[in-house]
Structure formats: C-alpha cells, structure tokens
Amino acid sequence: MKILINDSDKLTNSLTIITRRSKEPLDKCKVCEAPAIHSNFGVICCSPCKMFFKRNAELQQVRHFICGFGDKCEVNMNNRRICSSCRLTKCFASGMKIELIRGSRSKKNSKKRQKKNTITKFNLPTINDQSQKSSTFNLLQFDQSILTIEQWNILSYLFNCFDEQKQFSLINQFISEQNSLPYKFRFKCGSVRQLISLLTSKTQSLFEKNHDFYSLCTRDRSILLHRIMKYIAVINLSYIVQQTHIINYPSFNKILENLFGKTATLINKQAFTLINGFDVGFLKLALTIICFSTIDYVIYENISGANFISVKRIMEIQDLYIELTWRYLVYEYSEQKAIVHFSSFIRFIFAVHNAIILMQNEEVFTSMIDSTIEQIEKTLPICI
Numbered sequence: 001m002k003i004l005i006n007d008s009d010k011l012t013n014s015l016t017i018i019t020r021r022s023k024e025p026l027d028k029c030k031v032c033e034a035p036a037i038h039s040n041f042g043v044i045c046c047s048p049c050k051m052f053f054k055r056n057a058e059l060q061q062v063r064h065f066i067c068g069f070g071d072k073c074e075v076n077m078n079n080r081r082i083c084s085s086c087r088l089t090k091c092f093a094s095g096m097k098i099e100l101i102r103g104s105r106s107k108k109n110s111k112k113r114q115k116k117n118t119i120t121k122f123n124l125p126t127i128n129d130q131s132q133k134s135s136t137f138n139l140l141q142f143d144q145s146i147l148t149i150e151q152w153n154i155l156s157y158l159f160n161c162f163d164e165q166k167q168f169s170l171i172n173q174f175i176s177e178q179n180s181l182p183y184k185f186r187f188k189c190g191s192v193r194q195l196i197s198l199l200t201s202k203t204q205s206l207f208e209k210n211h212d213f214y215s216l217c218t219r220d221r222s223i224l225l226h227r228i229m230k231y232i233a234v235i236n237l238s239y240i241v242q243q244t245h246i247i248n249y250p251s252f253n254k255i256l257e258n259l260f261g262k263t264a265t266l267i268n269k270q271a272f273t274l275i276n277g278f279d280v281g282f283l284k285l286a287l288t289i290i291c292f293s294t295i296d297y298v299i300y301e302n303i304s305g306a307n308f309i310s311v312k313r314i315m316e317i318q319d320l321y322i323e324l325t326w327r328y329l330v331y332e333y334s335e336q337k338a339i340v341h342f343s344s345f346i347r348f349i350f351a352v353h354n355a356i357i358l359m360q361n362e363e364v365f366t367s368m369i370d371s372t373i374e375q376i377e378k379t380l381p382i383c384i
Contacts, residue, residue: 030094031087034077041100045091049080053091056084057098065149068156081281081332082159084152147331154324155281161209162284164240167202170195171244187251193259197368199240200233204376206291212317213291214380220308221380225373228293230356231349233369235290238272238352239283260365264358271351274344279332285325286345292317 029036029046040050065085073086178186241247257265329338359365
C-alpha cells in the first residue's frame with residue numbers, strides 16, 4: 001500500500017520550520033547580552049543598543065558621557081540604561097563602527113538634536129537657578145526623547161543611591177538556607193522577621209548617599225524620616241519580594257500575614273500590580289521623590305503639623321526630581337505611556353497608604369520603622 005503525501009503539505013511544513021527558526025535568536029547582543037537576531041554597524045546587537053549607538057556614536061567628541069563609578073560599570077540587559085558612558089564604550093569595544101551608520105539619516109538626526117539643544121528653556125534646572133525653571137506640564141508639548149549629559153549624570157547619581165542587587169542576593173541566600181533545612185523548620189517567624197528588618201535597613205542608602213538630603217538641617221531631615229520612612233519600607237519590601245518571587249512561597253506569605261495583617265498584605269500585593277511592569281530606574285526615581293515628600297500633611301489629621309526650617313528648598317528638590325523623572329519616562333517610553341505610568345504610580349501610592357494605615361496597628365511594623373529611622377539619624381552628621 002502506498003501512502004500519498006501532498007506536496008503542498010511538505011511546503012507548508014518546510015515554511016513553518018523556516019519561520020520558527022527565523023524567530024529564534026541567533027546570538028546574544030555583544031553589548032548587553034540580550035537576545036539578538038540582526039547585525040548592526042558590524043556587530044550582532046539588540047534593537048535598543050542599536051538605537052543607542054546610532055543616537056550617540058557620532059557625537060562622542062561633543063557629548064562626553066561621564067561615568068560616576070570609575071568607568072567600571074557592568075553593562076547587561078537589566079542595567080544598560082544606567083550608565084551611558086560605559087554602554088557607549090562597550091559598543092565601540094564590541095566592534096561597532098561609526099562609518100556603517102547611514103550618512104543621510106545621521107545628518108538628519110544631528111540637525112534635529114542641534115535644534116532641540118537650542119530650546120534652552122527646557123533644560124533641566126538646577127536647584128539654585130529659579131529663573132530657568134519651566135512647568136513640568138509644558139514638557140508634554142515637546143519631544144524630550146534625548147536627555148542631556150547633565151541629566152544623565154544626575155540620573156546615574158540617583159540610581160546609585162539604591163542598590164536592589166544586594167537585596168536580591170540576601171533573598172537568594174535566605175531561600176538557599178531555608179531549603180537546606182528540614183521542611184518543618186523552614187520559614188519560621190523569627191528568621192523571616194530578621195530578613196525583613198535587614199531588607200528595610202538597606203533603604204538607608206537612599207538618604208545616606210543623597211547629597212540633597214545631606215544639605216538639609218537636622219530638624220528637617222528628622223521630620224522627613226518620621227513621615228515617609230514607612231512608605232519607603234513598604235514599597236521597597238513589596239518590590240524585592242515580588243521580583244525575587246519569594247512571595248510565592250506559601251509559608252513565607254503566611255508569615256507576612258501574621259506579622260503585618262492579612263488584609264494589609266493582600267492590599268499591598270494587589271497594589272503592586274499597578275507598577276509591576278515598570279523598570280527599576282523609574283522605581284528608584286520614585287523612591288527618591290518620596291524621600292522628600294510631605295505626604296503626611298494631607299493624609300493624617302491626627303498628626304500635628306511640623307514646621308520645616310527650609311521648606312522652600314525641600315519644594316525645590318521635589319520639583320527637580322519630579323521633572324527629571326518625567327523626562328526619564330518620556331525618554332524610555334513615550335509621552336502617552338509616560339502619562340499612564342505616572343498616573344499608575346500615583347494610584348499605587350494611595351493603595352500603599354491604605355495598607356500602611358492597617359499596618360501601623362502592628363507592633364512589629366512600627367518597631368521596625370522606628371529602628372531604621374534611629375539608625376539613619378545616627379549615621380547622618382548634625383547639620384544646623
């Protein structure tokens with residue numbers, strides 16, 4: 001008996017195999033190690049690194065990127081946006097060539113950049129230069145897709161104030177230790193509580209490494225710490241446990257509910273879905289903004305108002321960080337998506353606030369916050 005095979009089926013199967021293979025990454029990006037298919041400017045690289053090189057390569061003699069960490073940054077797909085200097089250096093080191101950029105489009109982009117650089121009134125203002133400040137809302141009217149060198153340097157400095165990788169390492173080490181124990185001894189209340197306290201203490205760098213926070217007098221720093229530390233702690237803990245997936249361990253999740261309350265834990269988990277797709281750069285900037293927030297003034301009626309000595313300076317720092325964050329969002333996404341992301345973060349803050357109201361009744365939470373504040377105040381120098 002002969003089996004007849006339709007030639008069209010053969011062709012269809014062959015095309016399917018070819019199509020599937022064509023979608024598979026041929027290699028990794030030589031710059032950030034992200035999956036890559038095509039060769040650009042002489043090197044196999046991903047689309048983001050291709051566009052980054054195209055925007056900045058020809059201007060390397062004019063726009064001198066400055067690395068704040070001694071030109072030793074590791075460039076990978078998770079942190080490639082943090083240090084432009086090291087990223088561009090790695091582009092050239094991997095073999096990318098300027099001469100392979102098409103001349104006509106390069107000249108056109110160069111003219112666009114020169115035109116944008118002439119709009120001086122939208123340059124990022126410094127705290128001491130009030131005359132050049134512009135309304136953040138006006139940024140919607142212009143393309144802010146390219147940040148200046150000064151803005152990238154400030155971003156790099158602020159990103160360095162928060163090190164999520166150390167906390168990831170702590171979680172991974174904790175999980176490894178727990179898995180080595182007999183099942184009935186894993187994820188006990190004491191060990192989980194110690195881990196959470198340790199993670200919370202790591203947020204000290206947000207204040208200790210921030211020169212603007214250092215510049216405030218001791219009284220103003222103390223007021224800010226007592227008002228916003230609970231928000232910093234909750235947002236940080238939510239982000240770390242979600243990213244490391246330790247929250248998926250039923251035993252760990254149950255301990256959180258016992259420590260902070262079941263309702264508060266559930267609200268916080270639901271709230272984090274609002275910013276689950278955000279990159280870590282935006283989260284770092286958001287935490288920095290909250291460090292200078294006077295949020296308790298409009299939320300807690302039972303707290304008497306505390307008079308800041310340098311309230312004007314605090315507001316100036318807020319304006320500077322908010323505008324920089326907005327520019328970063330427009331650069332990373334688009335104007336429309338930036339609006340969506342910013343509004344999602346505002347809704348996230350209100351949701352976190354609802355969880356904090358419940359958590360403040362838990363002694364474990366309040367003692368952990370008070371201990372962290374005390375430790376930060378000990379490390380900061382006295383400033384009148």
